[in-house]
Each structure stands twice: as C-alpha cells, then as structure tokens.
Amino acid sequence: YQVGVAVALAVTGVFACVHLAMVFLHVAPSNTLTKQNGQAVDDWIYPEFEQNWKLFAPNPLQQNVSVEARAELATADGGRRTTGWIDLTAQDAEAVRHNPMPSHTQQNQLRRAVDFYFNSHNDEHRPNGLRGRLSEQYMRRIAVQRLDALPSLGGSDVRRVQLRAVPRPVPAPRWGTEKPKTSAPTYRDFPWWRITDADRSPGAGADRNPADAAPNRTEEVR
Structure with missing residues (x-):
C-alpha cells in the first residue's frame, strides 16, 4: 500500500513539474529552449492550457460572450430536424451560481x-x-458533449452541429462616463459541422451510421 502511494505521489509530482515547466516556456520570452522545443510546448499547452492576459489593462474584457448551439438530428423516418438554439453558457452560469x-x-x-x-x-x-x-475540433467536441448530456436530446442521433457567439456589451457603471456604442447583442454564426464518431465520448457512437465516421469537413450554412 505504501509503495503504491509513494509511486502515485512521485508520478503526480513529475507531472506537476513538467506542466509548470511547459507553462513557463509558453509564457516566457523567446529563448533557445523555446526555439528548440516550441512544437512540444505548443502540443502540451493547446488547447486546454492556453494563456492570455485579457483580464488586465490596457484592454480588459468589456463584454459578456454567450455560446449557443443547435443540432441537426436524424429522425426515425429517415428525415432531419433542427433544434432551437441552446444557450450553453447559461448552463455553465447556472452550475456556477451558489x-x-x-x-x-x-x-x-x-x-x-x-x-x-x-x-x-x-x-x-x-x-x-x-x-x-x-480549435475547430475542440469546439465541435465540446458542443457534442454538451448536447449529448441534455435530457431533452438524450439518445438522439446528432448528425451536425452549429454554434454561434453572442457578445453583449457590459453596461457602464452609473458613475462612469464611458458609454458603449450599442447595448444590443450581436451574433456571429459558426459554420455547420458534421459529427463523426471521433467527436463523441468513447462508446457513444457505437450505433451510428458508418458513413458518419468519414473525416470531418466544414460545411456551408444551409
């Protein structure tokens, strides 16, 4: 038992050290190490651990961006139907609240x-x-995971997904003098993406149409 715990702690410690080293090399100024190992660092960091400084001046974020998704489902009669827009960001906000x-x-x-x-x-x-x-593959997999987890779509055969970003300006405080150009949200639609078994969680696509296993390609919005 003690040997197992010691091995687990050692592996965890090595992983933590490697991760800290990779993050340091990612944010550090260009140097000999980053030039020699840049691809390895990028492979480790992207997409989950990407770093940025948008929280700080001179350009802090001044808008709330919601991510919405809709899906094209295969129906029992061989047809297709498209769901309404589902606010994925609102789901996260509800999970975080309280x-x-x-x-x-x-x-x-x-x-x-x-x-x-x-x-x-x-x-x-x-x-x-x-x-x-x-980045496209990452967005597509997030959308599929979120949609598959919805009770209203449980067991549905999702064939394509589309996302859109909805930026909404953050209102200025009452004492502020800066006024946003508009208070209305804007919409930026992503293309429709075909879903393959590679986009699903392991085992989730066992009963899918084999044709859907073909390499993905971005499709134009119909």
Missing part, C-alpha cells in the same frame, strides 16, 4: 475555446494558422 467551488471547466472552458477559435480563424472562418483545425 457553488462555492465551481470547476475550472464550468468557468472557463467555453470562453477559452471561443477565444482559441477566433484567434486561429479569420472572419470567414478559415484557419489562419496551424492550430485552426485543432
């Missing part, structure tokens, strides 16, 4: 995933770097 110890996932996963996607795509949703496809 929770003294909310999870990192509930607080940051959607927000960071959207930032990652927008930073790696242009306004036409075309990847502008090597991490573009990775």
